[in-house]
Amino acid sequence: MPSSRKSSRISLAAILTLMTGLAVTGLLFVAVSALEYSKMELSFQQRGHMRAAAIRRGMDDTLELVTILNSLFRTMGVVDREQFAAFTQPLLERYPFVQAFNFHRVMDTASARRYEAEVRKQHPDFVLHDANRQPLSPRPQHIIVDYLEPLEGNEAAFGLDVASLPSMARVIAEAVDSGQPRTTTLMKLEQERALQKGFVMMIPVYRAGAELGTAAQRRAAWLGNTSAVIRSADLVQKILLAADLLDDRELMLQVYIGDDTRPANLVYTRGAPADEPPAPRSFQRWLAFDYREPFVRTFSAAGKSWHVRVTPLPRPFLPHHLGSLSTLVGGALFSLLTAAFVNSLARRSKRVQRLVDERTEALKASNDKLAEDVAARKRTEEALQESEHRFRRLLALSSDWYWEQDEEFRFTNITGGFFDKGKQDPKLFIGKTRWELHPEMWDNRWGRDHRATMEAHLPFTNLEYSLPGVDGAVHWFSTSGEPVFDREGKFKGYRGTGTEITERKLAEQRIQHIAHHDVLTGLPNRVLLQDRLSQAVAFANRSGKPLWVMLIDLDRFKFVNDSLGHKAGDQLLKTVAQRLQDSVRESDTVARLSGDEFVAILTEYPEEATHDIAQRIMRAVTQPAMLEGKEFFVTCSIGVAVYGADGTSAQRLIEHADIAMYRAKKLGRNNTQFYEPAMNEEARERLRIESALRNALERQEFVLHYQPQVDLQSGRIVGMEALLRWQHPELGMVAPNRFIGLAEETGLIVEIGAWVLRTACAQARSWMDNGHGMLRIAVNLSPRQFSEPQLLSSIAEVLQETGLPPACLDIELTEGLFMHDVAQAVELLHKLKALGLALSIDDFGTGYSSFSYLRHFPIDVLKIDRSFVSDISEDDEAAIVVSIIALAHNLKLRVIAEGVETESQVDYLRRHGCDEMQGYYFSRPLPAAEFEQLLRQGRDLQTVAA
Numbered sequence: 001m002p003s004s005r006k007s008s009r010i011s012l013a014a015i016l017t018l019m020t021g022l023a024v025t026g027l028l029f030v031a032v033s034a035l036e037y038s039k040m041e042l043s044f045q046q047r048g049h050m051r052a053a054a055i056r057r058g059m060d061d062t063l064e065l066v067t068i069l070n071s072l073f074r075t076m077g078v079v080d081r082e083q084f085a086a087f088t089q090p091l092l093e094r095y096p097f098v099q100a101f102n103f104h105r106v107m108d109t110a111s112a113r114r115y116e117a118e119v120r121k122q123h124p125d126f127v128l129h130d131a132n133r134q135p136l137s138p139r140p141q142h143i144i145v146d147y148l149e150p151l152e153g154n155e156a157a158f159g160l161d162v163a164s165l166p167s168m169a170r171v172i173a174e175a176v177d178s179g180q181p182r183t184t185t186l187m188k189l190e191q192e193r194a195l196q197k198g199f200v201m202m203i204p205v206y207r208a209g210a211e212l213g214t215a216a217q218r219r220a221a222w223l224g225n226t227s228a229v230i231r232s233a234d235l236v237q238k239i240l241l242a243a244d245l246l247d248d249r250e251l252m253l254q255v256y257i258g259d260d261t262r263p264a265n266l267v268y269t270r271g272a273p274a275d276e277p278p279a280p281r282s283f284q285r286w287l288a289f290d291y292r293e294p295f296v297r298t299f300s301a302a303g304k305s306w307h308v309r310v311t312p313l314p315r316p317f318l319p320h321h322l323g324s325l326s327t328l329v330g331g332a333l334f335s336l337l338t339a340a341f342v343n344s345l346a347r348r349s350k351r352v353q354r355l356v357d358e359r360t361e362a363l364k365a366s367n368d369k370l371a372e373d374v375a376a377r378k379r380t381e382e383a384l385q386e387s388e389h390r391f392r393r394l395l396a397l398s399s400d401w402y403w404e405q406d407e408e409f410r411f412t413n414i415t416g417g418f419f420d421k422g423k424q425d426p427k428l429f430i431g432k433t434r435w436e437l438h439p440e441m442w443d444n445r446w447g448r449d450h451r452a453t454m455e456a457h458l459p460f461t462n463l464e465y466s467l468p469g470v471d472g473a474v475h476w477f478s479t480s481g482e483p484v485f486d487r488e489g490k491f492k493g494y495r496g497t498g499t500e501i502t503e504r505k506l507a508e509q510r511i512q513h514i515a516h517h518d519v520l521t522g523l524p525n526r527v528l529l530q531d532r533l534s535q536a537v538a539f540a541n542r543s544g545k546p547l548w549v550m551l552i553d554l555d556r557f558k559f560v561n562d563s564l565g566h567k568a569g570d571q572l573l574k575t576v577a578q579r580l581q582d583s584v585r586e587s588d589t590v591a592r593l594s595g596d597e598f599v600a601i602l603t604e605y606p607e608e609a610t611h612d613i614a615q616r617i618m619r620a621v622t623q624p625a626m627l628e629g630k631e632f633f634v635t636c637s638i639g640v641a642v643y644g645a646d647g648t649s650a651q652r653l654i655e656h657a658d659i660a661m662y663r664a665k666k667l668g669r670n671n672t673q674f675y676e677p678a679m680n681e682e683a684r685e686r687l688r689i690e691s692a693l694r695n696a697l698e699r700q701e702f703v704l705h706y707q708p709q710v711d712l713q714s715g716r717i718v719g720m721e722a723l724l725r726w727q728h729p730e731l732g733m734v735a736p737n738r739f740i741g742l743a744e745e746t747g748l749i750v751e752i753g754a755w756v757l758r759t760a761c762a763q764a765r766s767w768m769d770n771g772h773g774m775l776r777i778a779v780n781l782s783p784r785q786f787s788e789p790q791l792l793s794s795i796a797e798v799l800q801e802t803g804l805p806p807a808c809l810d811i812e813l814t815e816g817l818f819m820h821d822v823a824q825a826v827e828l829l830h831k832l833k834a835l836g837l838a839l840s841i842d843d844f845g846t847g848y849s850s851f852s853y854l855r856h857f858p859i860d861v862l863k864i865d866r867s868f869v870s871d872i873s874e875d876d877e878a879a880i881v882v883s884i885i886a887l888a889h890n891l892k893l894r895v896i897a898e899g900v901e902t903e904s905q906v907d908y909l910r911r912h913g914c915d916e917m918q919g920y921y922f923s924r925p926l927p928a929a930e931f932e933q934l935l936r937q938g939r940d941l942q943t944v945a946a
């Protein structure tokens with residue numbers, strides 16, 4: 001929109017400014033104009049004054065001249081022509097406006113004639129004449145121009161009778177009468193040929209000494225007049241010129257002489273004709289200020305009125321109104337500029353306002369955004385604080401702490417957990433590097449590695465180290481860290497977390513210890529043994545010194561364990577372990593290999609010392625030990641292998657020592673055997689048996705033999721014990737003693753035992769079915785089988801499958817089976833008993849049986865071990881047998897004596913009330929067919945005795 005654009009271009013403030021400016025300018029203009037006009041008028045008045053004053057002064061000077069001249073006559077009385085000339089000459093030179101100085105001499109006609117004649121003498125052409133240049137006509141009185149200076153140029157007036165000039169005569173009369181100077185009106189001068197008029201100023205000369213009080217007296221005393229002929233125009237001109245007031249283009253000067261300012265009285269005029277000044281132009285009129293009134297000054301001199309009229313002439317407008325015009329133009333310009341400035345200010349202010357509005361909007365938007373940002377930041381900060389708080393809380397709750405390091409890896413911050421939990425002194429850490437705290441990090445490998453990692457600015461995890469705490473204990477720490485970089489990627493240090501791992505470290509050390517040591521005795525275990533052995537072998541290789549390995553096995557430890565219980569067994573083992581350690585040097589190793597087997601690694605002994613050491617060990621072991629308040633003696637069997645001797649390599653040292661130990665055992669225990677290559681054969685056989693045993697069941701190499709159990713009273717077979725036999729294709733019939741232990745060790749006994757049970761039950765059932773009555777079949781149960789979870793179900797299953805009445809099954813158990821956990825054993829026995837079968841305690845007496853437990857066990861039979869039976873002739877042992885029989889009967893148990901080989905034994909047993917017997921005396925264990933044969937034969941004790 002153009003209009004709006006226009007209106008927007010010129011602001012109201014600018015318009016107002018312009019208006020105000022113009023108004024002020026107008027006012028100033030008017031005021032300055034008024035001042036200008038005042039000034040000009042004042043100047044005009046001054047100039048008028050100056051001119052009037054100058055002219056008046058000129059008149060006064062002229063009068064003064066005439067007065068001076070008159071004074072000459074008054075003073076001298078008679079003045080001749082020459083004196084007159086001499087006196088006036090300088091005056092004429094000085095006052096050039098004086099046309100001439102005269103002396104009018106009064107004379108009558110006669111005197112005039114005489115005078116004329118007289119003068120002609122000098123001036124032959126001299127003629128008295130009137131104003132019309134006519135010769136002098138008689139009249140009462142002649143007033144002759146006598147002295148005339150200068151004569152030249154004034155010749156026409158020389159001899160003139162001024163009385164012929166009425167106007168002149170009248171003035172002269174006035175002067176004479178008054179005795180005062182008088183001036184004529186303007187008149188055509190006699191001597192003047194040009195148009196210029198003049199006047200005559202005169203002062204009467206009276207006779208010296210005459211009374212001059214009245215006009216008549218003065219008239220009477222009157223001799224003549226001293227006068228000056230003045231060319232009026234020249235006079236004024238000269239006066240003005242002398243006062244430098246002649247030229248003024250702005251003025252018109254008019255000088256009048258006479259009563260008024262009629263043109264006829266005009267003496268002098270200068271400037272434009274004395275017309276009416278031109279009417280002011282309309283705009284000048286509008287401007288209102290002008291002066292047009294002429295300056296008129298009237299004064300009187302020598303009896304004549306003089307009028308000086310100064311009229312202003314039209315002036316050039318510009319020079320006189322420069323100030324006002326400048327004010328006007330300047331004011332207008334200033335107003336315009338100011339308005340323009342105000343306008344530009346207003347526009348700028350508008351623009352600024354618009355900009356401010358825009359910026360305000362933008363600012364508002366940005367403020368809103370900022371507010372949002374601030375809110376978001378606040379939320380973030382709160383979240384951060386929350387997270388920080390959580391982090392701190394978690395840190396406080398957790399066992400961890402937080403640390404920071406600077407670029408030089410010096411600690412700058414470590415949270416309190418480290419000092420509290422790690423028992424460290426904060427003063428020692430801040431400002432220090434880790435390696436300043438652990439100087440050993442300069443030397444050891446992990447320290448060097450760690451420093452290299454940090455200097456490469458790489459992260460690290462789970463760095464473990466220990467420090468002594470203020471509590472005096474060693475504390476272990478684990479720390480992980482990562483490098484910190486700023487936005488420019490400049491490395492700033494490290495930060496990380498740490499945790500106290502002393503407990504874990506100690507546990508690890510314990511575990512490590514346990515992993516390498518036997519828990520019971522604290523001796524190195526099999527693992528550490530291997531390690532020590534390697535070191536010893538290496539040492540032997542280096543030093544060339546002998547190396548012995550001794551395998552020490554306790555004799556009859558099983559008995560101790562079974563009879564006195566595990567606690568006593570453990571105590572014995574600990575005692576032996578200590579004694580073994582005491583028997584060797586500290587640099588030697590004593591380890592526990594398994595159960596009751598120990599190994600000693602001996603180095604740096606002279607060869608011949610071996611036997612002594614073995615003896616020392618045996619002596620130490622055989623020292624009585626206090627177990628359960630009783631003294632107990634235990635022996636040991638030692639096998640020795642020498643490194644390098646007899647082809648014993650490092651790997652086979654223990655194996656060879658073991659073989660030697662087996663030999664020692666075989667040789668009746670409590671002795672030492674050195675390994676010999678021949679021993680190796682036996683060991684090999686064991687190995688052969690073990691591998692063959694694994695296939696035996698599959699290959700049906702097992703058979704059962706049955707040994708009859710005979711009632712001592714009736715002498716009849718009442719049952720049989722199933723005894724396992726292994727018919728190996730190469731080894732022949734292998735006795736159970738050679739493989740049962742091995743089967744037990746390898747776990748094969750479980751499978752084999754199950755086969756035995758099933759076969760035995762099936763056989764018994766078969767014999768029952770064949771009419772041999774309710775024979776009881778006894779089956780041995782090994783410790784491994786007893787601890788089988790499925791034992792109960794498998795027995796029930798066999799009974800079920802074979803159809804054997806449970807009462808016909810007798811399970812033989814050894815005492816050791818239930819010595820470990822009596823309560824569990826009692827529970828299992830009750831469950832077995834609940835199946836309806838019978839339970840026997842085999843080998844009773846060998847395991848230092850605790851008679852007390854028998855009361856709690858639901859057993860039916862005690863089997864007296866054959867070692868007691870074989871010694872039945874010796875009183876002591878017999879006493880044991882009798883005691884066992886009495887005990888069993890006391891507990892309502894049947895008693896079976898094993899290994900009965902002689903009739904006397906039978907008698908003894910029968911005599912002492914033993915219920916049944918089993919042994920070679922009656923029958924060796926027999927294959928099933930033979931056993932059945934025996935049954936068929938109806939063989940009994942009497943038959944045997946016969």
Ligand SMILES: Nc1nc2c(ncn2[C@@H]2O[C@@H]3COP(=O)(O)O[C@H]4[C@@H](O)[C@H](n5cnc6c(=O)[nH]c(N)nc65)O[C@@H]4COP(=O)(O)O[C@H]3[C@H]2O)c(=O)[nH]1
Nearest residue numbers: 723724735736756780781782899900901918919920921925
């Ligand atoms: N000197 C002598 N010995 C006699 C006499 N009467 C019997 N014997 C032997 O004494 C052992 C009795 O068996 P045991 O005490 O249960 O001792 C058994 C038993 O503990 C174990 N055994 C045998 N068969 C089995 C089986 O099937 N399972 C389990 N777990 N062990 C079995 O093997 C051991 C030895 O068995 P065997 O060699 O058959 O040896 C048998 C038998 O042949 C005698 O008058 N004089």
